[in-house]
Amino acid sequence: MNCEVIAVGTELLLGQIVDTNSSWIGEQLALAGIDSHHQVKVGDNFERMTGVLIQALERSDSVIMCGGLGPTQDDITREVVAAALGVDLVRRDDLVERISAVFGGRGRPMPENNLRQADVPAGAEVMPVMPGTAPGFMISTGDQVVYAVPGVPWEMQQMVSECVLPDLKRRAGITAVIKSRTLRTWGDSESGLAEKLHGELERLDKTGECTIAFLASGMEGLKVRLTAKASSEDAVDEILAGEERIVRGLIGDIVFGVDGETMESAVLDALRSRGWTLALAESLTGGMIGARLTAVPGASDVFRGGLVSYAGDIKFDLLGVPEGPVVSEEAVTAMARGAARLLGADCAIAVTGVAGPDPLDGQEPGTVWMATLVAGEVVAIRVKFPFDRERTRQFTTVSVLNNLRVRILAGR
């Protein structure tokens, strides 16, 4: 079973919007065990849309059309599907009611145009979920099927998850459950991880019970994705849990989270579990570490605050940094102690360095001193990043958060 994705919208071709919908659908199809060999972008044009749909039906078992279901005159996916399949459009009274109800609930009058959204090709089944005001539909033609979903990402995602994927799997006779679990790591390279997991990768190659893939994701870390297939949800969860234990045993504490867990939530959780609070002294990151920590709801119970000491004299006057070079072990150590004292916290993070593009204090761009204060003791590390200004700041942020996480979990 394979499925072609057609993303509709002139704004996609003009590059005004990047087509992230078909990427998302592609990933979901892969996880469901369905191949996607072609994905096409086409503008809001009747002939060309009809052309690509007919062509898709010549080479693919099923098609998801994404977009063009809105109320305006250039939203013509309904007309295109009807024409390609040689059926009429019919106005559905139940849809007129549902769409009117949405507008009623918002206390706004319904524009006449929105009634067009109640039209579907004859023989189509309307999708039972309708997160927005655009109904989606599916229509069979012989052994094949065409799905039409809106282009608004959250509307599309709900319809694909709840209607399209289950229907596709049923048609494909896929009874197996495929699931993924992503272990998020920081501090090793792809080749380093591959080396540590070499034996396990060879074992899995033989047993086939699970696959492991690496995804480098910049400051989000290097992701290790485990994917397994089994006859039931419980069975696949058990395989993934077992594999996670094996992998964690081999790569150790570089795993900072699973799936959606971020470095900042891992750090806040670690602090919370000890009942400790945190203060920051940021120089080259300019507030980035604090911004990331406070992106997590509930950060306030452990995060006290930070001082962005961008000017040198602020480091001297407020943090007690001794006069001298500000990109140094002495400076970063004093910054960490100063932040904890000034802001009244148990733990502290301090960073000072040269983001670039120009050198500073005779140090090359990319030179960074980062310090963590845990249990009264400061550990300072010097790193030389080979990156530009923004990536140097990003990697400093995540590296020092990871240093703190590892020390808190070790209790020292």
Next chain:
Amino acid sequence: MNCEVIAVGTELLLGQIVDTNSSWIGEQLALAGIDSHHQVKVGDNFERMTGVLIQALERSDSVIMCGGLGPTQDDITREVVAAALGVDLVRRDDLVERISAVFGGRGRPMPENNLRQADVPAGAEVMPVMPGTAPGFMISTGDQVVYAVPGVPWEMQQMVSECVLPDLKRRAGITAVIKSRTLRTWGDSESGLAEKLHGELERLDKTGECTIAFLASGMEGLKVRLTAKASSEDAVDEILAGEERIVRGLIGDIVFGVDGETMESAVLDALRSRGWTLALAESLTGGMIGARLTAVPGASDVFRGGLVSYAGDIKFDLLGVPEGPVVSEEAVTAMARGAARLLGADCAIAVTGVAGPDPLDGQEPGTVWMATLVAGEVVAIRVKFPFDRERTRQFTTVSVLNNLRVRILAGR
């Protein structure tokens, strides 16, 4: 003249990488006056790649294939183009030399595999620029042309800008120059802008000398893009400069920058022009304002630093905020004065509010007080954003930066 874009790579279909290349190419084609009606993603598979290329040549005047020019076995764009056009692959000695030279320059031995990159379809012209190790090429077939460029974005972008677009325009007989200028605005809605520009939009509809498009871009503001076409670079620059004057006259000081100019660089430039320095007191934004300002190289000559006063008692103890509710006019005013005093700056920004999801101090999520201190005077504004946590923080950041910008330019 139209041009189809084929993005090659199984990782694109699986959603592991979002295809931003064809969006970028689409925008460049539009600006060059060339239509792009179809854009296709296909995996690293010989039959399917050949199939989509042949199909593209049936419906489009020209084709850009993007990706599949690397040294590994699944990089087969060279083979596919040769097969689709019915020609042989030939190994080019000059390319062998160029590729060897790149490796020599990096002091690394060249893997044997990389020699595959010296193969091109017979009759193809090698692109004169080669930013990485992958050569690009172009090959004519009758009136049509196929371009092959690497999938690495910066390599692709340089080849498309310097080789593909000029060649396409020459073939299309386009002697006109099309250019865009984007005015970046903050503080008005799309419908508000459309109303203010209504008369001008009508005038341009008649004269056709320029077009205006609005692009809502979240925390990057609402962009107003002017596009003009003329016979020479100078002539089109003159039209755009004239239109910019007219539009600025109608929408006023909500324009904070042009093209790549950001709000933070506009604020830093405004401060610099007055010789003033800046300090911050951030609560709900947690460091985001500082992080944005320090993303700009050279920020250090005007940006002194900031205090992230996340915990209430830090506001009281270090910034002199009077005991009482911390989401209030009194608190934000004291924070701004306290930051300027503590960090020794001429101007200050302070923000305090409820990012959500929970209420705070009896105030609803989205409630934000923001203050600016300029020329000794604090102006505080209360806003109620209808957003989630992250967007509330983002819009607070840009809004207060814009408030400061407008006050500095007004000198009060």
